[in-house]
Amino acid sequence: MSDKARQLQITGLAKTFATKTGSVPVVRDLTFDIHEQDFVSIIGPSGCGKTTIFNMIAGLLDADAGTMRYRGEPVDGLRGRIGYMMQKDLLFPWRTVLQNCLLGLEMRNVDRREAREKALDYLETFGLKGFENAYPSTLSGGQRQRVALIRTLVMDPDILLLDEPFSALDYQTRLHLEGVLVDAVETAGKTVILITHDVDEAVALSKRVVVLSGRPSKVKAIHDIDLASHSPIESRSDPNFSRYFHLLCNELDIQTQ
Amino acid sequence: MSVTASNERGVAKAGPKPRAYFQLSGDGLGGGLTRGLLQLVVVVAFFVAWELGVRFGGISGFLFGQPSGIFANFGRMIMNGQLFVDTGYTALEAITGFVLGTIAGTAIGLSLWYSVGVAKLVEPFVIAMNSVPKIALAPLIILWFGTGYSSKIALAIAMTAIVALITAYQAARDADKDLQRLLRSMGADKHRIFFKAVVPSSLPAVIATFRINIGFALVGAVVGEFISSQHGLGHLVFTASNLYDLNTVWVGLFSLMILGFALYHIVNFIERRVLPWKQDLSTRQVAA
Numbered sequence: 158m159s160d161k162a163r164q165l166q167i168t169g170l171a172k173t174f175a176t177k178t179g180s181v182p183v184v185r186d187l188t189f190d191i192h193e194q195d196f197v198s199i200i201g202p203s204g205c206g207k208t209t210i211f212n213m214i215a216g217l218l219d220a221d222a223g224t225m226r227y228r229g230e231p232v233d234g235l236r237g238r239i240g241y242m243m244q245k246d247l248l249f250p251w252r253t254v255l256q257n258c259l260l261g262l263e264m265r266n267v268d269r270r271e272a273r274e275k276a277l278d279y280l281e282t283f284g285l286k287g288f289e290n291a292y293p294s295t296l297s298g299g300q301r302q303r304v305a306l307i308r309t310l311v312m313d314p315d316i317l318l319l320d321e322p323f324s325a326l327d328y329q330t331r332l333h334l335e336g337v338l339v340d341a342v343e344t345a346g347k348t349v350i351l352i353t354h355d356v357d358e359a360v361a362l363s364k365r366v367v368v369l370s371g372r373p374s375k376v377k378a379i380h381d382i383d384l385a386s387h388s389p390i391e392s393r394s395d396p397n398f399s400r401y402f403h404l405l406c407n408e409l410d411i412q413t414q
Numbered sequence: 415m416s417v418t419a420s421n422e423r424g425v426a427k428a429g430p431k432p433r434a435y436f437q438l439s440g441d442g443l444g445g446g447l448t449r450g451l452l453q454l455v456v457v458v459a460f461f462v463a464w465e466l467g468v469r470f471g472g473i474s475g476f477l478f479g480q481p482s483g484i485f486a487n488f489g490r491m492i493m494n495g496q497l498f499v500d501t502g503y504t505a506l507e508a509i510t511g512f513v514l515g516t517i518a519g520t521a522i523g524l525s526l527w528y529s530v531g532v533a534k535l536v537e538p539f540v541i542a543m544n545s546v547p548k549i550a551l552a553p554l555i556i557l558w559f560g561t562g563y564s565s566k567i568a569l570a571i572a573m574t575a576i577v578a579l580i581t582a583y584q585a586a587r588d589a590d591k592d593l594q595r596l597l598r599s600m601g602a603d604k605h606r607i608f609f610k611a612v613v614p615s616s617l618p619a620v621i622a623t624f625r626i627n628i629g630f631a632l633v634g635a636v637v638g639e640f641i642s643s644q645h646g647l648g649h650l651v652f653t654a655s656n657l658y659d660l661n662t663v664w665v666g667l668f669s670l671m672i673l674g675f676a677l678y679h680i681v682n683f684i685e686r687r688v689l690p691w692k693q694d695l696s697t698r699q700v701a702a
Contacts, residue, residue, distance in 0.1 A: 215599045237601025247596050251614045251691045260610075264600040292691040312600065 163228075164348055165191040165214075165235075165316065170223035171373075172209055183209050185373035187223065191316070191348060196339075196387065198351045198359035201369030201377075202409065207352045210374075211318050214350070215241050227315075237265075240314035244321045246305040248293040254280070254304050255289040261312035272311070279307040283337060299330035306334065310341055317342065319351045323358070335362060335389040356409070360384075360401045361392040368408045378408055479660035484668070487661045501669055503646040504635050507563050508677070511570020512624075512631035519575035520620055523582025527612055528604065533583065540579060548572045549637050561642040570634035574627040581623040585616035618692060621685045628677045636670065647673070 170187040173180050183206035191197055199207055212218035214225070216234020225232050240261070248257050255276060262272040280286055283303045293301055302322065309317060319338075323331045339362060342349050353359050359366050363382050370377045384395045392398060461481040467473040468480045475483070491497040526533040551572055559565035589612045597607045639648025647666045654662035685692075 217595055217598055236599060239599060241596060241599040243592065243596075245592060247590075247592050249593060249611070249614070251617070251689070253691075260597075261600045263610075264597065264602050264606065294691065318599075 162192050163190045163226075164193045164195065165228075166224075166226040167191075167214070168224050168226075170210070170213060170225070171221045172206070172213060172218070173221055182373035184213075184220075184375075186375050189367050189376050189379060191350060194346050194348055196342065196349045196351070196362060196364045197367060198353055198363040198365075199367045199369060200353060200356060200359050200405065200409065201374055202371045203354060205369050205372050205374040207369065207374075208320055211241070211320050211350075211352060214316075215239055215318055235316060238315045240309035240312050240317045242305055242309045242317065242319045242322045244324050246293070246298075246301040248301055248304055248308075250293055253290045253292060254285065254296070257293065257304055258307045258311055260308055261314075265312070276307065276311050279311055283307055299326055299334065302326060302330075302334060303337070306338065306341075310345065310347075313345070315348065317347055317349045319349060321352055321354065324353070324355065331358075332389050338362070339387055339389065356402060356405045357393070360398060360405065361389050362387055366401075366405060368405065380404065380408075475660075476658065477660065479664045483661035484664045487665050488668075491662075491665060497665070497669060500645055500647050500650045500666070501673060503563060504632070504639065504648060504670070505673055505677075507566035507635040507638070507646065508570055508628070508631040508673075511567045511634055512574055512628055514567070515571035515574030515631065516578045516624060516627050518571070519578025520582040520623075523579040523584075524586045524608075524613060524616060524620075526583045527586035527589075527608065533587075540576065544576045544580060548576075548634070552637055552641055556638065556642050561644070563645075566635045566638035566643070566646070569638040570631040573630040573634035577627055577630065578620070578623055582616060582620050585619035586612050589615040618689060621681070621688060624681045624684070625678060628681055629674060632670065632674055632677070 167190070168188050170184060171182070172184040173182045175181075187210065189197075199210070201207060209218065213220045214235055216236030219233070225234065227235060227238075249260065252260070255273070258276040258279065259272050262276075277289070280289060283306070285300065285303060285307075288296065288300070293304065296304070302325075306322070322338075323334050326334065335358065338349075341347075351359070351362065360382055361384075364387070366380045366382060368377045368380070369375065380401070382401055384392045384397055384401075386392050386395070464473075464478075465481045468475040468478070488497070526536065548569070552569055555568045555572065556565045559568045593611045593615065594607050597611055602610065635646065636648035636651075639646040640652045643649040647670050651663050651666035651670075654660075654666065
């Protein structure tokens with residue numbers, strides 16, 4: 158793999174939190190690469206510090222040790238370059254759907270009219286036409302998360318950091334949004350890092366899966382997922398799907414037999 | 415799109431109208447008109463009972479006043495304009511004090527969000543100031559500001575500013591941290607986070623304080639007028655009670671009630687205009 162294709166290199170990242178009962182090492186010696194236009198899922202036992210890793214990548218939290226290089230340049234974090242999406246949709250209740258979609262663009266002082274048109278395009282594609290002036294409180298959970306996804310995509314970030322974005326949704330809505338996500342990032346050529354506790358989702362969507370060990374977390378294994386399609390339904394019916402599924406469950410010490 | 419089935423499901427839901435989850439106005443008392451009539455009947459019955467009680471039931475009109483006399487005084491004071499002058503003074507003092515006190519208190523309270531250090535430093539002083547019953551400051555304030563309307567405004571400010579400050583600071587501190595983190599991840603600086611996340615999310619609490627503070631401002635104005643004044647509804651009530659003119663006292667009190675009622679509804683109106691996104695919620699939550 159040439160240096161150019163590596164979009165983000167994470168080397169030896171570590172973080173320890175001080176608590177009243179002493180210091181808790183959460184992440185230790187974390188090393189992995191993200192390629193250009195990659196779709197990487199990070200899975201691991203619950204409470205293994207996945208969100209901490211994201212916060213360090215996002216530049217919301219300083220690492221104790223280790224380096225990050227973005228396209229070869231050393232960086233402290235990717236603040237302003239990433240689109241961050243969490244399990245909670247984090248829509249601003251006082252903003253309409255359209256105003257919520259425009260939030261990231263406002264932060265970048267993008268031309269208003271241009272931003273508006275872009276957001277309206279996305280709203281139409283995502284089946285939210287007619288909801289532009291509705292407040293989030295009137296939307297369903299799936300609709301809200303779609304708005305959050307538009308808000309993330311419309312900023313045109315270099316890397317999407319998705320922290321269990323669909324885990325609060327019902328299965329049907331989830332499959333639908335997974336499809337929307339895969340389509341959107343493929344069309345726009347985006348890189349995605351997805352945290353999930355759902356092995357099934359990780360295999361279906363990702364090109365690669367990073368398996369973390371329990372706390373303090375470090376990389377246990379990295380697997381390439383070689384499926385013909387990564388659209389959520391087709392990939393789940395791929396003959397290789399269950400092989401990867403069992404492989405990853407074994408890595409996580411989940412009994413599947 | 416590969417998941418056409420669920421996509422269609424999403425589209426089928428489209429349509430900007432929020433679905434009505436709960437049946438409203440199922441209170442068994444009919445619509446707004448019926449309720450209004452019922453409320454009117456209660457008011458009329460109250461005054462009729464009072465009047466009859468004074469005439470035939472042995473209630474002392476001297477100590478309690480008498481509705482017919484109250485209405486007569488009310489009419490006379492409207493005709494000669496005195497009631498408008500007094501109401502105008504009290505309203506002006508209360509509103510000016512409310513606006514200045516609330517703006518200053520809210521601005522300081524919100525901006526304490528910027529520095530936890532400064533906030534911690536100031537906290538005991540704020541609590542100490544809040545512990546003083548502001549009414550106790552009235553004699554001092556009248557010494558400083560004189561017997562005109564400025565001392566009443568100052569008293570209304572004293573009544574409202576600290577409450578506004580404490581509420582605004584708490585609301586700013588409780589503003590959703592995840593929303594702030596999201597803005598930070600988008601590259602927002604501290605000022606952006608303050609104006610885009612902290613201020614708007616504090617507004618409901620801040621405006622809820624308006625409703626309390628409008629009452630406090632009235633208290634400040636009226637107490638100031640009790641102590642020393644030439645005009646105002648407090649002046650009217652105080653001088654009339656010294657003369658045992660209970661009917662005029664009631665005119666003053668009912669005028670204060672109407673004034674407070676009007677101010678409360680003005681605040682409600684402002685709230686609806688400033689917080690349109692809250693309305694969707696409050697109208698839907700009724701009969702959960």
